[in-house]
Amino acid sequence: MHRILIAECTQEISSFNPCLSDYTYFAIQRGEELLRQRGLNTMIGGALEVFDARPDIAVVPTYSARSPSAGLLSASGWRHLSGEFIDAVAARIDEVDAIYVSLHGSMGAEGELDPEGALLERIRAFAGPRMPIVISLDLHGVLTDRMLRQIDGLAIYHTYPHVDFADTGGRAARFLLDIIDRDLHPTIVRLTIPALVRGDELITRTGCYGDLIRETQRLEREGRALAAGIMIGNPFTDVPELCTQVIVAAEGDPKEATAEAVRLGQEFWAQRHRMQGKLIGLDRAIAQASTMAGPLVFTDAADATSSGATGDSAIIIEALRKAGYPKRVLAHIVDPAAARAAHQAGVGGTVECMLGGQFDPRRFPPMPVRATVALLSDGRSQSETSGHPINAGPCAVLRFDNFTVLAMTRPVGLADRALYWANGLEPRNFDLIVVKCPHTEYQMYDAWVEKNFNIDVAGSTSANLKSLGHTICARPIYPLDEGVTFTPAPVLYRR
Numbered sequence: 478m479h480r481i482l483i484a485e486c487t488q489e490i491s492s493f494n495p496c497l498s499d500y501t502y503f504a505i506q507r508g509e510e511l512l513r514q515r516g517l518n519t520m521i522g523g524a525l526e527v528f529d530a531r532p533d534i535a536v537v538p539t540y541s542a543r544s545p546s547a548g549l550l551s552a553s554g555w556r557h558l559s560g561e562f563i564d565a566v567a568a569r570i571d572e573v574d575a576i577y578v579s580l581h582g583s584m585g586a587e588g589e590l591d592p593e594g595a596l597l598e599r600i601r602a603f604a605g606p607r608m609p610i611v612i613s614l615d616l617h618g619v620l621t622d623r624m625l626r627q628i629d630g631l632a633i634y635h636t637y638p639h640v641d642f643a644d645t646g647g648r649a650a651r652f653l654l655d656i657i658d659r660d661l662h663p664t665i666v667r668l669t670i671p672a673l674v675r676g677d678e679l680i681t682r683t684g685c686y687g688d689l690i691r692e693t694q695r696l697e698r699e700g701r702a703l704a705a706g707i708m709i710g711n712p713f714t715d716v717p718e719l720c721t722q723v724i725v726a727a728e729g730d731p732k733e734a735t736a737e738a739v740r741l742g743q744e745f746w747a748q749r750h751r752m753q754g755k756l757i758g759l760d761r762a763i764a765q766a767s768t769m770a771g772p773l774v775f776t777d778a779a780d781a782t783s784s785g786a787t788g789d790s791a792i793i794i795e796a797l798r799k800a801g802y803p804k805r806v807l808a809h810i811v812d813p814a815a816a817r818a819a820h821q822a823g824v825g826g827t828v829e830c831m832l833g834g835q836f837d838p839r840r841f842p843p844m845p846v847r848a849t850v851a852l853l854s855d856g857r858s859q860s861e862t863s864g865h866p867i868n869a870g871p872c873a874v875l876r877f878d879n880f881t882v883l884a885m886t887r888p889v890g891l892a893d894r895a896l897y898w899a900n901g902l903e904p905r906n907f908d909l910i911v912v913k914c915p916h917t918e919y920q921m922y923d924a925w926v927e928k929n930f931n932i933d934v935a936g937s938t939s940a941n942l943k944s945l946g947h948t949i950c951a952r953p954i955y956p957l958d959e960g961v962t963f964t965p966a967p968v969l970y971r972r
C-alpha cells in the first residue's frame with residue numbers, strides 16, 4: 478500500500494491592484510474535508526479519481542486553501558496561510574510515500590514573491606530528497622527555478638478558458654503513480670521566452686496558442702513526454718521570473734525533450750505578435766453598438782476580477798448612460814457600500830449612492846445613481862465549470878433607467894453566469910452585457926451574441942500591457958520593450 482499526501486494552495490494576483498488580499502479571501506478545507514472535492518471538476522477532484530481507482534493507494538488529505546484572484550497577499554495573511562499549510566503537511570508527512578500538491582503558480586505576497594516556491598521548499602525539507610513530489614499548475618502560473626528544484630514532475634492546464642481542472646489533476650496523479658510504479662527519475666526541461674501575451678489567439682479552441690498546446694498534448698499521448706505544456710504566465714503578476722516558458726518532462730535521454738522544447742519555443746516566439754490584445758475604444762464601441770440589433774457583450778478585461786482586479790469600475794456603465802444607449806444593459810460591480818445600502822433599503826426600496834470607485838478611485842471615478850432595489854441575496858452560488866462554491870458576500874440587484882447592475886460585496890471571478898443566475902438574472906434577456914472577464918467559455922456568451930467588444934479602458938488587468946507599469950519582472954521583455962530578441966537556452970532539472 479502506497480500512501481500519498483495531498484495538499485492545495487491556489488491564488489492568482491494582480492500586482493497592479495492597489496488593494497491587498499488577506500487570509501479571509503481563502504476557502505479552507507482541512508483533512509478529510511478535501512475529499513468533498515470527489516466528483517468535482519477540480520485538480521484535487523481529478524487526482525482523487527485516479528488514486529481511488531487503485532486499491533493499493535491510500536490518500537492522506539491535509540490542507541486546501543483556494544482564493545479568488547485578487548491583489549497581493551498581505552504579509553500577515555501569508556504568515557497565517559503558510560503557517561497553517563506547513564503545519565498540516567508536517568503533521569502527516571511521516572506517514573506517506575509520495576506527495577501531490579495542487580498550485581496555481583501566480584501567487585504573490587508582501588515579502589515573498591514566490592509563495593509556491595517557499596511552500597515547496599518547506600515540503601521538500603520535510604520529505605527529504607527521495608520522496609517524489611508532483612504538482613499541478615495553471616498555464617497562467619509562473620514556474621520558478623526554486624519550484625523546479627523541489628519537484629519530480631508536474632501537469633499544466635491545456636485549455637483556456639480553463640475547463641480541464643480535473644483532467645490536469647488526473648494527469649498529475651498518473652505522473653506520480655508512474656514515478657512510484659516504474660521508479661522513474663524524470664528530467665524536466667524548461668525553456669523561458671521573454672514574452673508576455675494576451676488576446677483572442679490564446680483561446681485554445683480557436684487560437685494559434687491552442688495549436689501549439691495540441692503539440693504538447695501530442696507529445697504526451699505518443700509517450701514522448703511524461704508531461705508537456707506552455708505556460709504563458711500572468712502578465713499582471715509582476716515578479717522576477719515572469720515570462721512565457723515551455724516545459725517538457727521526460728524519462729531517459731533528455732535530448733529529444735530538449736529539442737521539442739526548443740522547437741515549440743521558436744514557434745511560439747514567431748507568433749508572439751499575434752498573441753496581443755485587440756482592443757476597441759469605448760466611444761467607438763458604443764457608437765457601433767447603438768446601430769446593432771444585439772445582443773452584445775462589452776468585455777471589461779481591464780477590471781477583471783477573474784484576473785485579480787478590484788472589479789469596481791463603472792466606466793463602461795457611465796459611458797453608456799452618457800451616450801444615451803437606449804437598450805437593456807446588464808452589468809456587475811464590486812461595491813459593498815451599494816450592496817449594504819440596498820440591504821438596508823429592502824426590496825422595492827430606493828438607494829442613492831456613488832457606484833464604483835471604492836477600491837481603485839484613481840482609475841475609477843464613482844458614478845452617482847438613484848436606483849431601485851430589485852432583489853437581495855447572500856451572494857452564494859456554485860461555479861458552472863468546476864462546481865466550486867462562490868461567495869460574493871451580500872449582493873443586490875439595482876435597477877436605474879435601462880440598467881440592471883449586480884452589486885457584490887466581495888470580488889469573485891465571474892468567468893461564467895452562475896452568480897447572475899443565483900440573483901434571478903438571465904443574460905439572454907438583455908441587449909448588452911458587461912463582462913469583467915477576458916474570455917469566458919464559448920457557450921456562455923460568444924455562441925449567442927452578435928458581437929463581443931473587447932473594450933480599451935483603464936484597469937489593473939488591462940491587456941494594454943505597457944500601461945500597467947511593470948517594475949520587477951526581468952527586462953527586456955516583449956511587448957514592454959523594443960528590440961527584444963530570443964535565443965533558446967533550455968535548462969534541465971533532474972532530482
